Amino acid sequence: MKIELTKGDITKIEADVIVNAANSSLLGGGGVDGAIHRVGGKSILEDCIKIRNKQGKCKTGEAVVTTAGNLSAQYVIHTVGPIWNGDEERCSQLLANCYKNSLKLAESLEMKVIAFPNISTGVYRFPKALAGTIAVEMVRDFKSDIIEKVIFVCFDDENEEIYKDLLKNKD
Numbered sequence: 193m194k195i196e197l198t199k200g201d202i203t204k205i206e207a208d209v210i211v212n213a214a215n216s217s218l219l220g221g222g223g224v225d226g227a228i229h230r231v232g233g234k235s236i237l238e239d240c241i242k243i244r245n246k247q248g249k250c251k252t253g254e255a256v257v258t259t260a261g262n263l264s265a266q267y268v269i270h271t272v273g274p275i276w277n278g279d280e281e282r283c284s285q286l287l288a289n290c291y292k293n294s295l296k297l298a299e300s301l302e303m304k305v306i307a308f309p310n311i312s313t314g315v316y317r318f319p320k321a322l323a324g325t326i327a328v329e330m331v332r333d334f335k336s337d338i339i340e341k342v343i344f345v346c347f348d349d350e351n352e353e354i355y356k357d358l359l360k361n362k363d
């Protein structure tokens with residue numbers, strides 16, 4: 193699996209699947225979630241409501257899939273990152289689950305290119321360096337014959353620097 197880093201708005205990225213840093217309500221919010229719903233249009237929310245009606249809220253660390261609406265991707269995978277509360281072990285495990293479950297879901301959909309935002313590093317306040325380390329580790333550990341490329345989409349300078357460093361090592 194090839195790993196790439198890019199800086200910018202995930203709604204403008206060319207990928208088969210875009211991952212959203214959602215909340216457990218699945219009903220939208222601010223940050224990257226707000227941007228994806230805004231650009232993708234109301235069909236994303238409609239799918240989210242169907243999922244809510246079927247299975248209830250999405251638990252932290254889990255992932256669900258919807259249409260990508262007006263985005264160029266085929267699907268959006270919504271995953272719920274942990275809200276940082278200082279419990280490093282528990283939060284790290286839950287964040288790792290977000291990446292693993294999103295990759296598994298993308299693979300089950302036979303998607304080749306998947307783009308991730310820096311889950312939990314915005315309003316959920318997960319320390320960025322630790323979040324980046326977990327993200328890169330989970331992607332590197334995930335062996336797939338189907339997924340060809342993972343794109344980490346960094347929106348802020350701090351995350352971009354962190355990912356540059358992480359991806360420079362061991363590549």
Ligand code: AR6
Pocket residue numbers: 200201202203213214215220221222223224225226227273309310311312313314315316317345346347348351
């Ligand atoms: N493209 C890529 N990354 C972005 C974009 C964008 N358009 N906008 C922000 N980011 P956040 P969280 C980065 O707060 O911490 C929402 O309200 C941002 O710089 O979007 O997981 C949800 O509904 C940061 O690095 O998500 C939840 O309630 C990263 O995306 C809650 O926020 C994540 O920041 C989830 O919090």
